Amino acid sequence: MTDLAQALAALEATAQADLASASDAATLEAVRVRWFGRKGSLATILRGLGEMDAAERPAAGKLANEVKRRLEVALEERQAALVALAQAAALTAARLDVTLPGQPVTIGRLHPSTQVLRRICQIWATMGFQIYRSRDVESDEMNFELLNIPAHHPARDMWDTFYTTTEGVLLRTHTSPGQIRAMREFHPEPIRVVLPGMCYRYEQITARSEIQFHQVEGLAVGRNITMTDLKGTLISFAHRMFGAERKVRFRASYFPFTEPSAEMDVECLICGGSGCSICKQSGWLEILGCGMVHPRVLQNGGYDPDVYSGFAFGMGPERITMLLHRIDDIRYFWANDLRFLEQF
Numbered sequence: 138m139t140d141l142a143q144a145l146a147a148l149e150a151t152a153q154a155d156l157a158s159a160s161d162a163a164t165l166e167a168v169r170v171r172w173f174g175r176k177g178s179l180a181t182i183l184r185g186l187g188e189m190d191a192a193e194r195p196a197a198g199k200l201a202n203e204v205k206r207r208l209e210v211a212l213e214e215r216q217a218a219l220v221a222l223a224q225a226a227a228l229t230a231a232r233l234d235v236t237l238p239g240q241p242v243t244i245g246r247l248h249p250s251t252q253v254l255r256r257i258c259q260i261w262a263t264m265g266f267q268i269y270r271s272r273d274v275e276s277d278e279m280n281f282e283l284l285n286i287p288a289h290h291p292a293r294d295m296w297d298t299f300y301t302t303t304e305g306v307l308l309r310t311h312t313s314p315g316q317i318r319a320m321r322e323f324h325p326e327p328i329r330v331v332l333p334g335m336c337y338r339y340e341q342i343t344a345r346s347e348i349q350f351h352q353v354e355g356l357a358v359g360r361n362i363t364m365t366d367l368k369g370t371l372i373s374f375a376h377r378m379f380g381a382e383r384k385v386r387f388r389a390s391y392f393p394f395t396e397p398s399a400e401m402d403v404e405c406l407i408c409g410g411s412g413c414s415i416c417k418q419s420g421w422l423e424i425l426g427c428g429m430v431h432p433r434v435l436q437n438g439g440y441d442p443d444v445y446s447g448f449a450f451g452m453g454p455e456r457i458t459m460l461l462h463r464i465d466d467i468r469y470f471w472a473n474d475l476r477f478l479e480q481f
């Protein structure tokens with residue numbers, strides 16, 4: 138019995154030392170197999186109990202089971218300690234350094250021409266004009282004929298046209314065909330609409346002219362609408378868009394679908410009227426064409442020109458954006474160069 142007690146004490150001391158020195162899960166598992174496995178030292182001793190005297194067996198069994206119990210507790214504790222150590226190591230490895238500089242998040246933004254287009258539409262909306270959308274692909278009839286520009290009319294030269302392979306179908310050269318569509322839809326109600334949209338012209342690309350650009354058309358139809366209404370409304374728009382102190386002026390012009398016709402200039406935004414290269418030393422910048430809707434166009438839209446009258450205008454948001462931001466070449470707009478676009 139004393140021999141057994143000594144053997145158990147020695148075994149326990151070595152096993153405890155083995156458990157304590159196991160520094161990872163794999164080593165601990167090897168230690169467990171060595172001491173607790175079916176062929177392990179503990180099992181060998183327990184098996185040996187069967188060969189002892191029956192009188193000594195209960196006390197020896199108790200002693201051996203106590204050692205076994207203590208070692209099992211030590212094994213569980215070591216397992217738990219190693220799991221905690223592994224977790225702590227993983228947390229340390231994955232720790233975030235919140236003082237490191239962040240990754241810049243690149244967010245999109247609205248195109249400068251979209252920003253100005255929205256601002257223009259917003260101003261017209263506050264002045265009681267409804268936004269009306271019209272199509273990009275138009276008929277020759279809508280784009281020209283119903284706007285008082287029959288085939289072979291010399292004014293067709295003002296709009297170099299992209300024709301499609303389908304006879305009589307083209308890309309609209311201006312937003313004015315939307316006037317006819319709006320009149321036919323709203324008739325006989327009075328109309329106050331603006332029509333923003335893309336236009337296409339088969340012309341030489343230069344610093345001031347693109348083959349694709351926006352326009353915002355405006356149309357008001359009702360009883361007793363006069364040229365004074367046109368001027369007052371456009372002056373009010375210009376003051377909201379460019380500032381109340383800006384001077385504006387109207388120059389007589391010609392469009393087949395308005396009579397009389399005019400163009401509106403604002404005092405140069407760059408030099409304030411004293412003359413510079415942007416305004417070609419004139420002190421003025423043209424921003425739109427306008428006029429009183431031609432009686433024949435009113436008729437084509439379904440309105441009796443003896444009862445109704447109206448005004449219309451068409452402006453180019455890219456040209457206005459160029460003035461507002463001092464952009465000297467319209468080709469930047471659709472070149473998709475981020476160095477340009479990121480400035481807005």
Ligand code: FA5
Nearest residue numbers: 311313346347350424425426427449450451452453456
């Ligand atoms: C017209 O297109 C007329 N439909 C405007 C109008 C509407 C007059 C209603 C009367 C009544 P114009 O060709 O001038 O007119 O074009 C109007 C505006 O569109 C110009 O002032 C300019 O700002 C813009 N624009 C015209 N062509 C180009 C182009 N190639 N590139 C960029 N902007 C252009």
